[in-house]
Amino acid sequence: MKYQSQKVAKLYFIAAIGLFVGQILFGLIIGAQYIWGDFLFPTLPFNQARAVHTNLLIVWLIFGFMGAAYYLVPEEAETDLVMPWLAKLMFWIFLAAGAATIVGYIVMPFADLAKLTQNDLFPTMGREFLEQPTITKLGIVVVALAFLANIGFTILKGRKTVINLVLLMGLTGLAVFFLFAFFNPTNIVWDKYYWWWVVHLWVEGVWELILGSILAFILIKTTGVDREVIEKWLYVIIAMTLITGIVGTGHHYYWIGTPEFWQWWGSIFSALEPIPFFMMTVFAFNMVNKRRRNHPNKAAVLWALGTAVMAFLGAGVWGFLHTLAPVNYYTHGTQITAAHGHMAFYGAYVMINLAIISYAMPLLRGREAANSNKSQVLEMWSFWLMTISIVFITLFLTAAGILQVYLQRFSDNPLPFMVVQSKIELFYVLRELTGLVFLAGLIVYVASFFVGSREPEATVEGEVVAAS
Amino acid sequence: MNEPRFLLRPCTWVYLTLLLLTFITWFVGVNHLSGRFFAFLVFGFALLKGQLIGDHFMGLRWVAGPWRWAIFIWLVLVGTLVTAAFWRTL
């Protein structure tokens, strides 16, 4: 760590991990409700617990992105953050608003929360991922503006690197597209149409820029490969992301009442969306193979490579699986979608967050370069536990999805939804059991911050392998 | 380059060939000539033009190794798919 103001990142990372734990606990609750329908009913109905699971996910990922930005922007710009106090203030505001909202979901029926927060004045609540009360949404906008101003001015003041500019572009996009959360047309076609501008254009557009730039930063730091090489890769990845991802939104416009040409546009362009993810995989492995030095923080390199592989699998492969209109006709809204959603979110955005945390946290806590061996070994265990669990969760949900599609939509004698659900219950049980393994992995992960923190730093055994 | 010069540079010959093939294609088009022969004639020209552009303009002719065939392979793939799709309908 070179700049004092980078320290604020630590707060953000800690909050991110805390909320991550909450997300998984609620994942287990809704997973249990899939098996025992009235588990915790009526205290905590499925829809509200589900909202907690998904909103905690989004919020902690954004906490992580902000932490990442506060860490890497000063380092790249070679100057202190312009307003570290603002970053701290916004942290507490964001955390308080988030916590209040989650508590709201948990302690009262959704309709009461809507009434309490005066949703009638300016209705925006209730849509998936955008369930938050309007006032929370406004709070998010304030936090986002302050955040963008902070890192924007820092970038303006200091050295302008490609990584910083791409990151700023991605974060600005994140804020801009969030504004569509306030747009709530009564026509349900338009409503869905713009809803995807938040959801899709986030994860398959601007967030990918964030992902690319954080990945590039970690690779520069851990491999010592020339910045110019990495920047060139970043350019093509960004270009391909935008070309395919923007029009690729069409893969959500097949059956919502939009014109038919979207079936073509959506199919063709989204079929190409795996390309940038694939490039990222090639990019990461290429850079690590060309490395000029071995970095003592092996865990961070593992997370970075893991991101590149799992993002390609989850988004690229599992996304492609159901993205062509004739396939999506059958799979739309089934467990196939959930399978893809889990692996893509984990592989791309959870893992990139854990990668930057893994790289930065030791430095923020006063280490020279890396944690002790003991703590890294534990962290790598958690990597494998969580990653393998999510792979299995994905496989079980995919199996459930295939059966669901067949029994409910494809066979000659289609069965009703709930009948099918009871026939595929076995997979929900397996998913829940695997979820427990995931939780174990997460506990190991948290433990890795405390174990071995008094032991000496890991060092590199064996000097530099490759020359350029 | 020490290839023999026939009055014009090689790339100019390529350019003139491309123009010629284009004019034939246009002629087929404006006269609404149809059927397998004409359709695949102009399509064959298109693939040939593609190969000329790849070889001479993009310079792949002077490259060794896999990149030498990048454009060629693309043309073969597109050629096969389009031919397969058109064949029965003409």
Added chain:
Amino acid sequence: MEKPRWPPGDLVIWIFILAELLAFGIFFAAYAFTRANHVELFNTYQLTLDRNAALINTVALITSSYFVVRAVASIRQDDSRRCFHWLLAALAMGTLFLLVKSAEYHHHFSQGINLSTNTFYMFYLSLTFFHFLHVILGMVILLAVALKARRGCYSAAEHTGVETGASYWHMVDLVWMILFPLVYVMR
């Protein structure tokens, strides 16, 4: 002389070119197979296209590609001024393409044709417009290269930038070579 193992220009542009070619390839195949299911429709509406405009545009792109070849040849002889002039000529041809294509679009739109009119027009408009955007992008790249050439940033020894821009521009030309017979002529 040993042949180089890498194509001219920056390798990254070639990876980009491959990705773009894949996109166009999929689009072409989708067109062809969809046409196979709607032969009547495609044959009928294909006749409403302007083959003369397409001829002008094909010639414009070929010519501009040729000019770009000459620009690369000039810089290899260390002549940046000439390189700059050839690039300007290529840009002029690109502009001609954009104008003619816009006139075609204007004609179709003034007849109330849009993406939802029928499947043929959906493909015609999408494919040509996707290509249109590539012409614009290619011209932006060429313009950037041309301005650098004028400032004398390239030399016979180091002109990767010129080759990079040139390779991309040839790709834009190459794709149109297929598009022209496929959409305007074959029936």
